[in-house]
Amino acid sequence: MKKLIIGTRGSILALWQAEYIQKRLENELNILSELKIVKTKGDKILDVPLTKIGGKGLFTKELEELLLDGSIDLAVHSLKDVPVDFVDGLGLACITKREDVRDCFLSQNFSKIDSLPNGARIGTTSLRRSMQIKAFRPDLDTQSLRGNVQTRLKRLQNNDFDAIILAKAGVNRLGIDIEQVKYITPLPIEMMIPAMGQGALGIEMRKDNQMFVTLQKLNDEPTNICCNAERTFVKILEGGCQVPIGINAEILNDKILLNAIIGLPDGTKILKDKIEGQIHKAEELAEILAHRFVQKNAKELLVQAERMVFE
Known part of the structure; x- marks a missing residue:
């Protein structure tokens, strides 16, 4: 059997996710694979808020084009980045078991949102997060924070922001701890409702790929049920x-x-x-x-x- 080619973005978190799937393919299904790193539009344009450069498919379009022309066999995505409508011929072979679904507050000087001073700067890429922060603390200044996780952490450490918000799943997967950031505080869902699919990985493939059914064995059914309900709501x-x-x-x-x-x-x-x-x-x-x-x-x-x- 030929090696499967896994398409992935090149950030450390995206590579962690792709390598996690690569190991599961080998260990559980006895399938060998190799990684192909792809730069998406969302990775190339870092000086503009996400909402102003395209929205849907920002981190998936280039990978989907490679799936369609056969250059890669599967793409590993953070499920929250995957649009609810697929390009004809493509679909999710599986959704893997969810990590921590919550958002996470990170700061060098403040232990929680409540303790931030008036007008404190919070970095986030997400309108959803900004909305809920502003509803809780209208005085806070939410500012756009683009780039990979390491870039965002460096800006926090350089005091560009008083705090930043990241997905707890990414914090866990990359092993970010108090040696890098003094305060790491998960936000309860009652305070900050997550994005659809947050914490889960989706494997996208051509539906006519002969391995599509095989990779369904990596599916986690409870996660699949929850994420499909979330995607239905958004659709x-x-x-x-x-x-x-x-x-x-x-x-x-x-x-x-x-x-x-x-x-x-x-x-x-x-x-x-x-x-x-x-x-x-x-x-x-x-x-x-x-x-x-x-x-x-x-x-x-x-x-x-x-x-x-x-x-």
Whole structure:
């Protein structure tokens, strides 16, 4: 059997993720592979906020083009970067077991958001995070922070920011600890609802690839159920990866709980709701929750949010 070619972005975190899948392919499926590093649009343009350079497919488009022309066999993505609508012929072979789903507060001088002084600068790439921070502390100054995790940590260490927000999954995967940043504080979901798919990895392939079915063996079913419910919610609201939407599905005591939030980037207007039900009805529950938001004019709110970003 020929080696499979894994397409990946070149950041340390992306390489960790690709190498993690590479090891699982070899150890669990006896499949050898090699990595092909690809620079995406999101990696090349670092001096502009994400929302102003394309949104959907920002970190996946180039990898998808290589999948379609056969240059790579699979692409490993952070699932939160994967658009809810796939290019014809492509799909997710599997979603692997989720890491910690929460966002994480990092600071050299302050232990938590509550302890930040008025007007403190918080670095984040995400309108979703900015929205929820502003709703909690309107006085804080959320500023765009682009680049890979190491770049963001260096800017924090150089005092460009009083704090930054990262996904806890990335913090865990890269082994970031108090030797690098004094205060590392996970944010409870009640305070900061994560992005769809946060903490999970998705393996994208051509559906006609003969290994597509084989790689489904790496799928984690509870993660798959939760992430597909989250993606259903975002799809109905026609929201991409860069709009201010938080959605998290969690399996608790034989039930599934979905928490969602939508609002303006400055936190001045927010819609929040949740729903609980049977696990096998996860996507149906996501649809019900999404339509509740639609009835509260969520789509118009997202248009207004987008307009605010581009003004």
